[in-house]
Amino acid sequence: VNHGWIKNAIINLGWELPINRIRVFPRPSFEDNFLPWFELGVASGSAPIIDRPSIARRGQRWFYEISRGLTAKNDPIIDIIESTTENLDVVVDRRFPTRPVKWVTLRPINPERTWEVAELQVFGEGYVRQTVYRTDILDFGRPVAWSKIRWEGAEPEGTRVEVRTRTGNTEQPFRYSRKQRTGQFASVDRREYNDVFNAVTVADPFSSGSTRGFELVKKEVDTENWSxxxxxxxxxxxxxDATAPPSAWTDGATFLSKSPARYLQFEVLFFPTGETAPRIERIELLFGDSVADAVIGEISPTVTTDFQPHTFTYVVRPILREGNSGFDRLEIATATRVERLLSVKVDDAEVGEEFLRDIQDDRIVVGFDKLVGSEDTEKRIEVVFEVPVLRFGQKFTGFAFSSDDPDIRQQVEEGNATLRFSTNSLSVKTPRGGELIGELKAIPAAFSPNGDGVNDQVLIQYQIRALGNSVPHVLTLYDLAGRVVRRLETEPGAAGVYEREWNGRDEAGKRVPPGTYVYTVKVEADLGKQLNTGTVSVVY
Known part of the structure; x- marks a missing residue:
């Protein structure tokens, strides 16, 4: 090897891997050509290095050229594992704590004789920090209504799996464009975009010189056709749920991407620990013919000034054509229980009481004569109800479906459903800040848990406000001396109305003496901590 060679030999592992050992050695019978003076370095996948020197990327670069000077420094982006001019080992075998590595570099330091590297070996153990799998774009031949998604797999403690979807109605989700002499961007195909983007230099349309390719092109999500x-x-x-028949689809999560759509793409991200990894073995989808070309909805009002119940009007405008299966049910997710369902209208006509009006803890479902075909297109559905909103930006997601096939549900899209409102939104804003816990009360304020079947329990009710993610909240009862009488932990929950019953017994199951007891509700969240208190009386 040329004695003057002092540059890095660079190895791209292709992905960030957990590495803890590197070996370097010459050919057998050529041991005298071992490397006495070297720098062994690594860099992680987060280092701003492009995959090869012949391309250009904004914010990234290739490794620096190293000068031939005796005191030439290595590229500062490299983390040096070892730098020596006194190595006597024919086989360089270096071990270090396991670390994420994408790049391995080996540089001779001012070599004074012939040297060689016949083989460089890289060893590691454990799982990579992150893995991303993205499917090809799946074509289902026609727009379909996506209803549910489920999978088989495991997520051990400390690990995480993120499954995401996006849908669209064109073959690919991006728009590509190139800057013209006018300064405007004109549409180009994917091949031309890639050729220009990857070019280190291209002709500058505004001068006789050149510029970097990525400065002249844009890649944007086609938001008109893709989510x-x-x-x-x-x-x-x-x-x-392995205990349920697969065809029942009583399990699974509601599909989150826009529907109906013809094209679908999955992205799955795995976040293991060093020794444990999550897994997904299969993904299944529930979908069917679209109930409408589109179901557009909006709500009014979209702002409340407090956390008390307010009256909301929810309007849906379906776009129907021949071939759509139609629908006769509308479900509206309300997060908390609706206090009153005031009105249901279709095309300004009140729907009769004989149709379904189902108020559940966190949603309402209403029924009406089936809307199907072009003769029913644009017939507005209007639902008026009274409910408290406890979280800022709460979205009243809606689903249209047919009672003949309730598993196939088409999500309501935000948009212009009526000229009466200008909200074009399904989200409601509440006051920011304020208390996390509200409306704390005991019903009744005094009870007699003597086992006679009358007034034997107290219902403690409270609101959790402003929380988008589920957090634990704990209800604890104390006597007036401050001793814990009973602790009632609830399942983690987000914003909503919660109720817990107390039967007047302590942790040992014994009836408590008559008197006044203090109860507290405690919430700890990213927004802060809060503890609210109240009292209840036990009488015999």
Missing amino acids: FWSPAYDFAAGLR
Whole structure:
């Protein structure tokens, strides 16, 4: 090897891997050509290095050229594992704590004689920090209504899986464009975009010189025809229930991406620990013919000034054509229980009481004569109800479906459903800040848990406000001396109305003496901590 060679030999492992050992050695019978003076370095996948020197990327670069000077420094982006001019080992075998590595570099330091490297070996153990799998774009031949998604797999403690989807109605989700002499961007195909983007230099349309290719092209999501990637699905909610018949689809998570759509793409991200990895073995989808070309909805009002119940009007405008299966049910997710369902109208006519009006803890479902075909297109459905909104930006997601096939549900899209409102939104804003816990009360304020079947229990009710993610909240009862009488932990929950019953017994199951007891509700969240208190009386 040329004695003057002092540059890095660079190895791209292709992905960030957990590495803890590197070996370097010459050919057998050529041991005298071992490397006495070298720098061994590594860099992680987060280092701003492009994959090869012949391309250009914004914010990234190739490794620096190293000068031939005796004191030439290595590229500062490299983390040096070892630098020596006194190595006597024919086989360089270096071990170090396991670390994420994408790049390995080996540089001779001012070589004074012939040297060689016949083989460089890289060893590691454990799982990579992150793995991303993205499917090809799947074509289902026609727009379909996506209803549910589920999977089989495991998410051990400390690991995480994120499943995301996006849908569209064109063959690919991006628009490509190139800057013209006018300064405007004109559409180009994917091949031309890649050729220009990857070019280190191209002709500058505004001068006789050249510029970097990525400065002249744009790649944007085609938001008219494709959705953005969905939020990550809740892993536990999407797990297949092995005890239920697969065809029943009583399990699975609601599909989050826009529907109906012809094209679908999955992205799955795995976040292991060093020794344990999550897994997904299969993904299944529930879908069917679209109930409508589109179901557009909006709500009014979209702002409340407090956390008390307010009256909301929810309007849906379906776009129907021949071939759509139609629908006779509308479900509206309300997060908390609706206090009153005031009105249901279709095309300004009140729907009779004989049709379904189902108020559940976190949603309402209403029924009406089936809307199907072009003769029913644009017939507005209007639902008026009274409910408290406890979280800022709460979205009243809606689903249209047929009672003949309730598993195939088409999500309501935000948009212009009526000229009466200008909200074009399904989200409601509440006051920011304020208390996390509200409306704390005991019903009744005094009870007699003597086992006679009358007034034997107290219902403690409270609101959790402003929380988008589930957090634990704990209800604890004390006597007036401050001793814990009973602790009632609830399942983790987000914003909503919660109720817990107390039967007047302590942790040992014994009836408590008559008197006044203090109860507290405690919430700890990213927004802060809060503890609210109240009292209840036990009488015999």
